[in-house]
Amino acid sequence: MTDKHAVADLALFGGRPLFDRPRPIGQLAKPDTERFFSLMKSAFDSRRLSNNGPLVQELEARLADYHAVRHCIAYANAGLALITLIETIADGRKGSVVIPTFTYTGLPHIVRWAGLTPVFCDVAPDTHTLTATSVADALRDDTIMMLGVHQANSPCPIDELSAMCEQFGLPLLFDAVHGLGATFRGKPIGGFGIAEVFSLHATKLLNGFEGGYITTNDDELAALMRRKRNFGYSGESSIDTLGLNGKLNEVHAASALASLDKLPVVISRNHARLDAYQQAFRGIPGISWIPYPGDEATNAEFPLLKLATDWPIPRDALVSILRAEGALARAYYAPALHLQDDSRHRSLPVAEALAQCIVQMPTGEMVNTTDIARLASLVQFVSSNAAAIRAALAAHQDAK
Numbered sequence: 352m353t354d355k356h357a358v359a360d361l362a363l364f365g366g367r368p369l370f371d372r373p374r375p376i377g378q379l380a381k382p383d384t385e386r387f388f389s390l391m392k393s394a395f396d397s398r399r400l401s402n403n404g405p406l407v408q409e410l411e412a413r414l415a416d417y418h419a420v421r422h423c424i425a426y427a428n429a430g431l432a433l434i435t436l437i438e439t440i441a442d443g444r445k446g447s448v449v450i451p452t453f454t455y456t457g458l459p460h461i462v463r464w465a466g467l468t469p470v471f472c473d474v475a476p477d478t479h480t481l482t483a484t485s486v487a488d489a490l491r492d493d494t495i496m497m498l499g500v501h502q503a504n505s506p507c508p509i510d511e512l513s514a515m516c517e518q519f520g521l522p523l524l525f526d527a528v529h530g531l532g533a534t535f536r537g538k539p540i541g542g543f544g545i546a547e548v549f550s551l552h553a554t555k556l557l558n559g560f561e562g563g564y565i566t567t568n569d570d571e572l573a574a575l576m577r578r579k580r581n582f583g584y585s586g587e588s589s590i591d592t593l594g595l596n597g598k599l600n601e602v603h604a605a606s607a608l609a610s611l612d613k614l615p616v617v618i619s620r621n622h623a624r625l626d627a628y629q630q631a632f633r634g635i636p637g638i639s640w641i642p643y644p645g646d647e648a649t650n651a652e653f654p655l656l657k658l659a660t661d662w663p664i665p666r667d668a669l670v671s672i673l674r675a676e677g678a679l680a681r682a683y684y685a686p687a688l689h690l691q692d693d694s695r696h697r698s699l700p701v702a703e704a705l706a707q708c709i710v711q712m713p714t715g716e717m718v719n720t721t722d723i724a725r726l727a728s729l730v731q732f733v734s735s736n737a738a739a740i741r742a743a744l745a746a747h748q749d750a751k
């Protein structure tokens with residue numbers, strides 16, 4: 352199936368786009384809407400719409416069970432949960448937080464909102480996570496905690512980071528937004544470090560429209576995080592800690608609950624899409640896929656296409672070509688975060704190199720295997736007509 356016959360057929364150069372409706376990168380999973388509406392009816396009927404309502408409590412219990420932890424504390428989103436958790440662990444101290452440089456752009460903002468300073472670390476070339484070696488270079492006298500980020504393609508090397516944190520007396524927490532459904536040594540992500548944080552954003556695996564939650568086995572921390580999300584109230588009118596409005600409401604809990612029923616299906620469809628990508632792109636020179644570990648449960652959340660360094664079209668140009676066609680691919684975690692930060696920074700070569708060669712391809716419920724086959728023939732066309740496309744790109748640039 353070839354949709355493009357000439358370079359002028361590419362949408363970037365005025366041709367008709369491959370997709371009339373955009374193919375996004377987010378999960379956008381649809382729960383059983385009957386179940387969602389019936390949960391919402393119960394919320395309206397009981398007039399409990401927020402403030403730790405029954406649906407939030409049911410969601411927390413089911414998620415604590417899913418992650419095999421003692422506590423799940425729902426928040427309005429993962430960002431607020433992380434800010435509040437980091438502020439709580441810092442407990443009034445000023446200093447720095449070790450974070451990876453190859454992750455979500457918002458992470459350094461989260462650290463700064465918590466009143467601390469991010470110190471960026473390099474990542475491992477295969478897993479894209481912090482390692483004991485990369486972290487060793489970033490420890491400073493004022494380091495207060497380490498924030499590991501599990502990647503979709505791999506959890507952090509939890510043993511190694513835990514041992515290091517123990518040696519230096521540092522709390523270890525995890526941003527587990529992309530670790531849902533994954534395991535480390537057979538145990539679900541969610542029960543490691545002091546606490547872990549997940550998102551319920553519509554583009555994530557578990558769709559609450561918006562939302563987030565903290566998992567922990569620490570009873571005291573759990574109780575404090577509950578008070579903090581409710582303005583810091585410890586009783587009817589007394590406030591005993593710095594709080595905010597971080598509550599998840601019943602609409603979002605209803606969507607997350609209905610979505611939780613479908614989570615295994617969502618994950619298995621992601622695997623099917625990832626397999627379809629690998630099959631369909633087989634034979635296109637210079638293309639490989641970031642692997643997911645075969646010996647652990649994984650979520651296959653992102654199909655990550657890696658271009659060889661000598662691929663004939665620059666990565667960002669390929670992304671522009673795809674996007675013009677309605678395939679909303681993205682340059683994956685580019686540029687590395689330390690290069691976007693105005694603080695003084697060291698060179699972090701692994702992340703800098705990774706940030707130049709990976710394309711996050713469309714996936715989720717809006718993408719099917721026929722779309723993937725069409726994307727493969729498009730990329731094959733780009734690869735086979737690279738010289739003409741480079742010339743057209745140069746002319747396109749000059750015309751701007």
Ligand SMILES: Cc1ncc(COP(=O)(O)O)c(C=O)c1O
Pocket residue numbers: 428429430431454455457500526528529549550551552562563
């Ligand atoms: C790694 C990571 N951490 C945190 C967040 C923030 O999640 P939320 O949108 O629920 O605040 C995101 C969102 O994309 C993320 O990718």
